[in-house]
Amino acid sequence: xxxxxxxxxxxxxxxxxxxxxxxxxxxxxxxxxxxxxxxxxxxxxxxxxxxxxxxxxxxxxxxxxxxxxxxxxxxxxxxxxxxxxxxxxxxxxxxxxxxxxxxxxxxxxxxxxxxxxxxxxxx
Amino acid sequence: xxxxxxxxxxxxxxxxxxxxxxxxxxxxxxxxxxxxxxxxxxxxxxxxxxxxxxxxxxxxxxxxxxxxxxxxxxxxxxxxxxxxxxxxxxxxxxxxxxxxxxxxxxxxxxxxxxxxxxxxxxxxxxxxxxxxxxxxxxxxxxxxxxxxxxxxxxxxxxxxxxxxxxxxxxxxxxxxxxxxxxxxxxxxxxxxxxxxxxxxxxxxxxxxxxxxxxxxxxxxxxxxxxxxxxxxxxxxxxxxxxxxxxxxxxxxxxxxxxxxxxxxxxxxxxxxxxxxxxxxxxxxxxxxxxxxxxxxxxxxxxxxxxxxxxxxxxxxxxxxxx
Numbered sequence: 001x002x003x004x005x006x007x008x009x010x011x012x013x014x015x016x017x018x019x020x021x022x023x024x025x026x027x028x029x030x031x032x033x034x035x036x037x038x039x040x041x042x043x044x045x046x047x048x049x050x051x052x053x054x055x056x057x058x059x060x061x062x063x064x065x066x067x068x069x070x071x072x073x074x075x076x077x078x079x080x081x082x083x084x085x086x087x088x089x090x091x092x093x094x095x096x097x098x099x100x101x102x103x104x105x106x107x108x109x110x111x112x113x114x115x116x117x118x119x120x121x122x123x
Numbered sequence: 124x125x126x127x128x129x130x131x132x133x134x135x136x137x138x139x140x141x142x143x144x145x146x147x148x149x150x151x152x153x154x155x156x157x158x159x160x161x162x163x164x165x166x167x168x169x170x171x172x173x174x175x176x177x178x179x180x181x182x183x184x185x186x187x188x189x190x191x192x193x194x195x196x197x198x199x200x201x202x203x204x205x206x207x208x209x210x211x212x213x214x215x216x217x218x219x220x221x222x223x224x225x226x227x228x229x230x231x232x233x234x235x236x237x238x239x240x241x242x243x244x245x246x247x248x249x250x251x252x253x254x255x256x257x258x259x260x261x262x263x264x265x266x267x268x269x270x271x272x273x274x275x276x277x278x279x280x281x282x283x284x285x286x287x288x289x290x291x292x293x294x295x296x297x298x299x300x301x302x303x304x305x306x307x308x309x310x311x312x313x314x315x316x317x318x319x320x321x322x323x324x325x326x327x328x329x330x331x332x333x334x335x336x337x338x339x340x341x342x343x344x345x346x347x348x349x350x351x352x353x354x355x356x357x358x359x360x361x362x363x364x365x366x367x368x369x370x371x372x373x374x375x376x377x378x379x380x381x382x383x384x385x386x387x388x389x390x391x392x393x394x395x396x397x398x399x400x401x402x403x404x405x406x407x408x409x410x411x412x413x414x415x416x417x418x419x420x421x422x423x424x425x426x427x428x429x430x431x432x433x434x435x436x437x438x439x440x441x442x443x444x445x
Contacts, residue, residue, distance in 0.1 A: 012217060012228035015133050019213040022139055023206055027350065043194040045257035046345050056195065056256035064269050067417050071272035078279050081432075082235060085287040093440045100436075107429070114421055 066117035070110070077106060129227075137221050142213055146360040147178040153360075153402050160406040181353075188349035196346070197254035204251035205347065205354040211247070212361030214240050219368045220295040222378045222386040233294035234282055237369060241324060244358070245271040248326075248333055251355070252343040263342020266413055267333035270323060273420030274330075278320035280428035284313035284435040285373045294369075298377035305376040309438055312431040314374045316424055321366045322401055323416070325359060329408035330416060338410075367397035 045052045084091070084099045132138055151166060155173065158165030166174030192198045217227035218237050230236060245267040252264020286292055288309060289300040307314050323330040334342040344355045371377055371393035380389030411419075 011129055011133075012214075012230065014129075015138065015217050015227050016210065016214055018133055019139055019210050023209055027206065027354075040194075043191060045193055045255070046340070047258060048340065052257070056258055057253065057261050058258055061262075061265050061269065061413075064272075064414070064417055067269065067272045067421060070421070071275065074276055075279075078276050078283075081280070081283055082286065082292075085283045085432075086290065086292060088287045088436070088439050089290050089443065096436070096440070103429075117421070118418060 066113070070113050070117065074106075074110060132225065132227050137216055137219065137225065138227060139213060142216050142361055142364070145364055146212075146357055147182065148175070149360040149363060149398065150178040150181075150356075151175055152398070153405070156399060156402040157406045160403065185353045186350050190349050190351065193255060193257060193346050196256040200250050200254035201346075202351065204247045204254065205351055205358070208244060208247050208358035209354055209361070211240055211243060212358040212365065215362065215365035216368070218294065219365060219372060220298060220377065221368070221390050223295070225387065226295065229293070229295055232292045234286065234292045234297065234369075234373070237294075237365075238279060238282060241362070241366075242271075242275065244324075244362070245333075248343050252333075255343070255346040257346050259339045259341070259345045260343045262339050263333040263335075263345070266339075267326065267343065269413060270326070270330065270332055270416060273417045274320040274323040274424070277316050277420060277424040277428040278324060280425075280432060281313040281316040281320065282373070284310050284431050287432070287435045287439055294372050294377075298372055298379060301376045301379060305374065305379075307374040310374060310431070310435065312427060312434065314370075316428050316431065317370065317373070318401075320420075320424065321370065322404060323420070325362045325366060325401075327359070327363070327401065328405040329410050331410060332413055332416065335410060363398060363401060364394070367394045367401065370397050 045056050047053070081099070081103075084096070088096065134140060151174065154177070155165045166177035168174060169180045170176040192201055215237060218230070218233050218240075220226040220229070248267040249264040252260040252262070252267070255261070285297060285306055288306055289297045291297060291300065326333050332342075334344055336342075339345075344352060347355045368390070371390065375393045375397075376389075377393075378386035378390040380386065
């Protein structure tokens with residue numbers, strides 16, 4: 001199966017390459033019009049018609065930071081389940097016990113983290 | 124070389140030319156469907172057949188507009204982000220089996236590869252918002268980042284249900300595993316979660332927080348001029364096409380169907396039905412708030428996804444003949 005996959009990946013890389021080249025050619029064709037009399041106002045950042053005030057890169061939204069922390073942990077953990085799910089029919093019920101224990105053990109801190117994250121005033 | 128099947132697949136169908144044409148036609152279809160729901164007419168004048176050439180006219184108009192980069196912005200990343208998004212959209216369509224043998228990349232890990240490629244798109248949006256050095260794009264980019272944390276894990280876990288049922292990650296083999304029955308019945312909950320989270324992934328209404336035009340003026344796309352605006356808009360339609368095709372592959376039996384019509388017809392028909400369904404969602408639901416989306420994604424959707432894995436585990440282990 002693996003040996004079968006190698007030429008397919010080669011064709012996929014070829015596909016990505018061709019699409020990138022086509023894109024570059026198309027963009028290059030259209031990067032032509034130029035303003036004969038450029039004005040400084042044109043390049044100002046858009047702020048609904050107002051004159052732009054202050055720095056463009058403003059403060060970060062920080063009140064959802066606990067969700068980001070949980071995401072960093074649980075997104076990786078979700079990947080481990082894929083190896084189990086792929087071989088579930090071969091493993092059967094007895095082979096799945098460690099994974100089920102793993103899931104249950106992980107759900108308890110997830111519930112507590114969610115409890116904390118949903119009460120944003122703590123942060 | 125020019126007539127080899129692979130070259131034709133890459134260039135014509137399901138490759139580049141068809142992706143561009145279908146993306147433009149989806150833009151027209153979305154305007155028409157939304158107009159019908161709102162008792163309007165929509166695009167009308169650009170051709171005899173209900174303005175079907177409107178998006179091509181828009182393409183020509185936008186292509187002849189001046190290209191410039193806003194001051195104090197990071198020009199390289201400002202231009203790189205939307206163009207890379209276009210390539211990512213094409214990479215998604217390349218993984219979909221449209222008929223037996225009609226697939227650009229038949230790789231063993233097709234489903235995780237699709238989801239891994241789509242994971243890059245909020246990063247590109249954040250990059251676009253950061254490099255523009257403007258307030259609205261930056262807020263939009265941050266919203267895309269937070270929104271990703273809400274839907275990403277339920278999206279992967281709902282795909283895990285299909286992998287458990289099929290016992291493979293290859294998209295063609297997932298279709299062939301549905302010859303006895305489509306996965307939409309045993310995986311109804313998973314299909315619902317996948318549909319909701321993929322709409323959030325595509326940043327379409329009711330989850331279009333990064334480009335909410337009535338709040339933050341198109342968000343991360345606000346500073347893009349001319350053809351770059353087109354490059355920023357285009358991946359949205361290509362992602363709609365790719366995600367609808369993936370939904371029909373995963374849950375609706377893909378190219379399977381009665382044999383009096385070719386498999387490609389059934390695949391495109393199912394894809395079109397899902398596309399119209401997602402467009403109807405756009406015109407019927409109001410936009411959610413960011414904290415509502417985060418809370419619903421982390422509590423409701425994640426709980427439902429774990430319940431779905433439990434149901435699938437009981438189905439696969441308890442009834443191995445299914």
